[in-house]
Amino acid sequence: MCGIIGIAGQTTVADRLVDALQRLEYRGYDSAGIATFSNGSLDRRRAVGKLSALRKLLFSDPLEGTSGIGHTRWATHGTVTAQNAHPHMTDTVALVHNGIIENFKDLKEDLVSNGYTFEGESDTEVVTQLFTFHLKQTGSGQGAMKATLDAIEGAFALAIQIIDEPDVLYCARKGSPLVVGIGEGENFIGSDALALSGLTNRVIYLEEGDWAVISPDTIQLFDHTHTMVYRQEKQSLNTGALVSKGNYNHFMLKEIHEQPIVVAQTLGKYIDYSKRSIDLGDLPIDLSQIPRVTLIACGTSYYAAMVAKYWFEKIAKVPVDLDIASEFRYRDAVMAEGGLTLLISQSGETADTLAALRHAKEKGQIIATIINVDGSSMARESEMVFHTYAGPEIGVASTKAFTCQLSVLACLVLATAKAKQSLSQEDEQQYVKALEEAPSLMSMALTKEDQFKTVARDLAKARDILFLGRGVDYPIALEGALKLKEISYIHAEGYAAGEMKHGPIALIDENVPVIVLAPSSEIYEKTISNMQEVLARGGKIVLISDDAGLQGYRDDSLATIELPKAKSFISPLLYSIPIQLLAYYTAIAKGTDVDQPRNLAKSVTVE
Structure with missing residues (x-):
């Protein structure tokens, strides 16, 4: 999940390489470096830490050259040191790498036996030396x-x-x-189209096993058999304006506030508002014939899938299997013939999810994906693609991508229910009406921002925090705990509220805040009973509910925050706002790096 940039040009490239790395820093920020051909030799600059350290180094020790490569690293093999930072170099080769070379130890042993030496621990250094060896052997x-x-x-x-x-x-x-990016008198390489924003909007997505030779004037493409091939040029929609923080202090806060807009944009692609009905367009399959759905994802996307399991089974009456992508291939799941496997990924490149996709395809499943990045590997390998329209998400902790995934899943559930005649036209219109109202209700939740900021000051003092929810709000409790862990480094866990008495209640004392998500619904009283169990043991409750749910509990809680009344169907969309804001302002109170939390990266492209 490192970031790669390359420019084959005719003017000095160092500053542009670093600017592109800035757009890629969400992929990794343990170290960064660039290399160019300068003054008759290859030269490089590398620095540990954020990209600002590399900028500082280049200011004091500039790097010339009209073509070059750059890299921002998320460490896999090798610790975070200048030696392990990219680019790796020999006298004749400079190389940057994203991924994991599984046979690097065997290759390293062969190279050592041929007299090659190594200064670091990285698998990338092995590839660099290997390329140098073959360059000497082949002469080209x-x-x-x-x-x-x-x-x-x-x-x-x-x-x-x-x-x-x-x-x-x-x-x-x-x-x-x-x-590969196409320019005028220069061409480019990037980990994604966003990296090339400001350089070009003409891109070629390399396919699995492809390789290329790029010069300022030419692009040669080859497939995995080393046969020259043609790949279609596409227009990228990413622009520099989309990745600006605007007036916000952090990308995460900006992306939290963008949710009413991007959720509305996403819903608008799948809803015919004039008829209050779902319209997914022409699909290559008959949803009425799907016997079973398998939902697969990682991290935050997995919690979106967990919500969808509730929806599919309750509304569409379709049985659902739910799997964490990194576990799916290894349990050899029995899959229904003609079943639909639906994979969810913001980037469309998540390594575990992509591997799960290929495994499900081998099992004869119909493959559909929900993704936010057009042209991604998962999009190209799927029979059906349902796009979210969140725009680029730069904050490492996902916010708007999550709620847009929920939006698409809600529409897909309703379309399936309609196809299976599990949903009357009147009920469909009521569900669509609820979705139609979701963006405005989310906007109303954002007006409570100052209350979340106040509560967060108390949460920042805690060492452990619990989140409770029932039904579709249980996955949101899990997501709330994940968000808090990711950016504040406070230990947090999410639980189904009814599970408290089966063990976790032993943790409760006056030092453990418990955040309860309890919209007034048919299971509201059950959640409140579990909350009372916490209060009886001295726990400090933060109760988030609507006006009806808050009545009678304001004096017993550390804090209460009122959200607008909403149909239970859309409560996952609405209640995502408070858990995101609580995590954000708790992290601010603790002084952590919100957009680039330690040890994390945005796009997880290694297993």
Whole structure:
């Protein structure tokens, strides 16, 4: 989940490489570096930490050159040191890498036996030395590229510069995303189209196993058999304006506030508001014939899938299996013939989810994906793609992508229920009406921001925090705990409220705040009973509910926050706002790095 950039150009590129790395820093920020051909040799600058450290180094020690490669790192093999930072170099080769080379130890042993030495622990250094070896053996960049790709195993994206071709860049992808950008008198390489924002909006998405030779004037593409191929050029919608923080202090806060708009945009793609009905367009399958749905995702997307399981089974009357992507392949699941496997990923490149997709396809499943990035690997390998319209999400902790995923899932559930005749036209209109109201209710929740800020000051003093919810609000409790852990580093856990008495209640004392999500609904009284169990043991409650739910409990709680009354169907959308704001302002109170929390990266492209 590192970020890669390359420019084959005709003017000095160092500043533009660093600017592009800034757009990629959400992919990793343990260290960063760039390399160019300058003054007759390859040269590089590397720095540990945020990109600002590299900028500072380049200010004091500039780097010339009209073509070059850059990298921002999320550490896998090798600790966070300058030695393990990219680019890795020999006298003739500079190389950056995203992914994991699984056979690097065997390759390293072979290289050592041939007299090669290593200064660090990284698998990337092994690839650099291997490419150098094959360059010497074959005498050409293309020959070295073929031999290296035939030798390495794993998931990777590579960008390479060699001393004998200073204006040429080599790149390859297998299991990790890479795009080629087309310019005027210069061409580009990037981990995603967002990296190329401001450089070009003309892109070619490399397919699995592809590699390329890029010069300022030419682009040559090859497939995994090393046969020259043609790939279609596409227009990227990403622009520099989309990745600005605007007037907000952090991307995360900006993205929280964008949710009413992007949820409305996403719903608008799947709802015919004139008829108050769901319209998914022409699908290649008959939803009425789906015997079973398998939902697969990781992290926050998994909690969106958990909400959808409740919806599918209650509304569409379709049985659902729910799997964490990283576990799915290893339990050898029995899958229904003709079943639908629905995979959810913000980036469309999540390594575990992509591997699960391919496994489900081998099992004969119909494959559908919900993604936020057009042209991603999962989009290209799916039979059906349901796009979210969240726009680029830069904050590492997902917010608007999550609620847009919920929006698409809600529409897909209703479409399935309608196809299976589990839903009357009148009921469909009522559900659609609730979805139609969701963006305005989310906007109303955002007006409570000062209350969340006040509560967060108390939460920031805690070492442990619990989140409770029932029904569709249980996954939101899990998501709330995840958000808090991600950016504030406070230990937090989410529980189904009824499970408190089966163990977790032993943790309760006056030092453990408990955040209860309890909209007034048919299971409201059950949740409140569990809340009373916490209060009886000295626990400090933060109760989040609507006006009816808050009546009679204001004096017993650490805090109460009122949200507008909403249909239980859309409460996951509405109650996502408070858990995000609580996490955000708790992190602010603790002084942590909200947009770039330690040890995390946005796009998880390694297993």
